[in-house]
Amino acid sequence: MGQWADDIEKWGADVIFGRARGFGAATARVVFRALSFIYGFIVRVRLKAYRQHWKEQARLGTMVISVGNLTVGGTGKTPVVELLARTLRDRGRRVAVLSRGYKSKKLDQLQEWRDLSPEECEGLPKIVSDGEEIRLDAAYAGDEPFMLAKNLKGVRVVVDKNRVNGGRFAVGELGADTLVLDDGLQYLPLDHEYDLVLVDQNAPFGTRALLPRGTLREPPRNLCRASHIMITKCQGPTDESLLQRMRKYNPTAEIMQTTHAPQYLERVFGGGRLALENLHDKYVAAISAIAVPESFEGLLKKLGANVEFHRTFADHHPFTQRQVDRFMTRCIERDIELIVTTEKDAVRFPKPAELDVDIYFLRIEVEILEGQDVWDRFIDRIATPRERAPAAWAEERLILDPIGS
Secondary structure, three states: OHHHHHHHHHHHHHHHOOOOOOHHHHHHHHHHHHHHHHHHHHHHHHHHHHHOOOOOOEOOOOEEEEEEEOEOOOOOHHHHHHHHHHHHHHOOOOEEEEEOOOOOOOOOOOOOOOOOOHHHHOOOOEEEEEOOOEOOOHHHHOHHHHHHHHHOOOOEEEEOOOHHHHHHHHHHOOOOOEEEEEOOOOOOOEOOOEEEEEEEOOOOOOOOOEOOOOOEOOOHHHHHHOOEEEEEOOOOOOOHHHHHHHHHHOOOOEEEEEEEEEEEEEEOOOOOEEOHHHHOOOEEEEEEOOOOHHHHHHHHHHOOOEEEEEEEOOOOOOOOHHHHHHHHHHHHHOOOOEEEEEHHHHOOOOOOOOOOOOEEEEEEEEEEEEOHHHHHHHHHHHHOOOOOOOHHHHHHHHHHOOOOO
């Protein structure tokens, strides 16, 4: 059942991005386009419900910063969340990252927490890290929350689809005074003081169509809901027409331009690092389960690797032992010198029965190309005591939102 669902998801992505061909794919696109109108109506009604206070946003009495986007996947949120959480931690904030733990497994047994009874533990979120100790593996935490917990000593990481519940636990039990909402732009039940919205320079508004026909979660004009905009994966100066379009949608948000820069290769099993120069002229096999695998393969080629083949799966796919062993066998048959995956995929990668070819992940970090002063002001506002109530910015932002008007 899991593999069947995974295959359907991958086929759906191929339909959306135009990779799938044939009558079935063409028919699906027509159906998806019709469903997009329904989806768009639901988005407008939902936003209006919160703007008109038909639905209320929870306020937890602490700073909440959302990192999100208008599209489904592919903008590089996790490295940005990591940078934000690390920077705020280093400035003295007690940071907790709230995630929904997409595609994580349900716990086999309740997590224990301090002196709480089993009955009291039933309603707790998943505690991936309490800031000192990682308490769940990648399967139960989700790949991105586990990766964040592994890389962010001193930062709490909590998983719960109900992020109001997760936030209350992080504040009340883990002592957090700053909540970073991972992929939180569309999570309206919890009030956000700041919304950092990411826009991929290479595909700023995805496929330009709403779900399920395209990759947009909201129309481009909803960029007006951002307090700050970060253009990601920049390969050069951002086109002025894109900047003008963003300013048209949101004339007040400050804009930063960044790149997701490769740093080094790290061995998945056994540890050890290689400089990026070791990719040059190497015959490499890639394996990934991410939203936009083409960008990963393109980056490896840009670093000088000869990518012999690239095995792709649906985003967040749980690799099986059989899949990894078959992939390794193919690599041996093709005389592959290195296997490279992403850091997010590496935390879900079972060790092959025969480790005849070394497996590395490519470490990526966010570097600010333009707008360092904007980033510094953003951090200063969060790290220093605020002068107004947490609700004030959210109220203004909802009023600015033209959706439903």
